[in-house]
Amino acid sequence: MLRYTLKRLISLVLSLAVASLVIFAVIEIAPGDPALFMLGVNAQPDTLAALRTELGLDASKPDRYLAWVGGMLQGDFGTSYTYRTPVAGMIADRLWVSLPLTIYALVISILLAFPAGIYAASRRGKMGDAAMMGTTQLGVAIPNFWFAMMLVLVFAVNLRWFNAGGFPGWDKGVWTGLHALTLPAIALALPQASILARVMRSALLDVLGEDFMRTARAKGLSRGQALWRHGLRNALIPVLTIIGLQVSFLLAGAIIIEQVFYLPGLGRLIFQSINSRDLIVVESVVMLLVFVVITVNFLVDLAYALVDPRLRTRT
């Protein structure tokens, strides 16, 4: 297990290093001088030069890359070109919205998908299965932001159960915050729940055909008991991978859903930064997204090896 972990860890670090290089290189070839952009075209040459020094723009490219990566390792993401505040703080503030939203959606997705998948698998080939699979086919195809708009139309405008948008902040209480995130989380969860339900169903169907399931039935367990004690655990392996993948989809999806509900999350930060050409913020947020995706995949790989020891030797 240690060898396996070490191997995965090395590939994790390598991936992150390459990804950071790519991001840095792409941002480097961006046209335009951030200092000039901040000061406007009429800026005095000496003010411009001073600002360039302050932002560290006059250092050589390798030095700036190392400074950027080194800073991030210590939690210093640089200073925003437009707001002149530390990027790390800006990101942390926004994460307090985007991260709870992502987790909330993940929980909803699992709560919907598990029963749906188990139900469909248990009624394989019957009406219930067909209906469930038809529903998930539709769920996969519905754009989450469109679904979000429809939810607003029904539950905010017509029924008035929820606010159409905005976020009161966590200091107004956890319930108030969760209430404001409920519609966005449902919209975000629906397509992922559909995918997860399909995976759950096919994983269960694979397991149901195994010999040990027949043995479990032969020793006197009912269908339900066998499914619960032996089927589910073994079906969880593929399901776990998809859940891991979904974390990154949900986080990316949150960025878009936030636009529908006017939530002050990472999404708003990114699009504001793109519009004001605040490239250092864009650079850091993109790196953060890539970091989350690569790290989650790493953790899924490890969880895999824990659940199924056979995978440790295979790489």
Place this chain on the structure above:
Amino acid sequence: MSRGMWIGSVLTALMLGLALVSLVWTPYPYAQLDIPNKLLPPSLAHPMGTDHFGRDILSMIMVGIRTSMGVAIVAVAIGLAFGIPLGLLASQRKGGWVDEMIMRTNDVIFAFPLLAMAILITAVFGPSATNAIIAFGLFNIPVFARVTRGGALSLWEREFIFAARVAGKSRLRISAEHILPNILGILIVQGTIQFALGIQVEAALSFVGLGVQPPTPSLGRMLADAQTLVTIAPHIAIFPGLAIIGIVVGLNLMGDGLRDWLDPRIRVVRT
């Protein structure tokens, strides 16, 4: 052919038909403003109503489907054009340095969330349909490279390939003449699925302003315009959304059906 595949094919053909017809005819010119008749609900004159500029929504959707499908098709074509040769090359010597290099580069691209890639590209080069295509095209390359390599690897073990090698054909020639024709099926299936994904990607990117720019209508672009008006005129959001769902369901059903029809054993990378 299964029932799902029938439904999928009919849906896809219908949507494709609408897109093609828009080249020669739409009920109204799609860019024609008619402010006095803005935000009209669906009626006989405007089956899907009008938007905030009085433009006919049905006409815009027909052109929008064309734009969205265009974006998706070009991006899939980029993935095919680069992914297939890379996958074939990697499979020729499994575990060799070429294989390692191609597959590790693939892993890095694959690790980039699609949205992060699109954000990076548009932040640097500005938002446009072209840049959305490039972002999704780049994302597609490792998908097709993996599928191609996976399909090709098992073929390299087969007797007829061995026979071709004994006959003195080069690996390159075998790849082109024997491997490629035998993995076309799985590539078509994967292409259909990436096409459906492309429709959704275009919609999402254009919705947040990173994709197709006005005045060109695309399905995502129309939803972006509809966002502030959905509460007073729901129809301007409902129809473009239904069009997206129609295309995606159609393509997905067709892809699944094709897969079962061609070879029930083959596996597709779902992203």
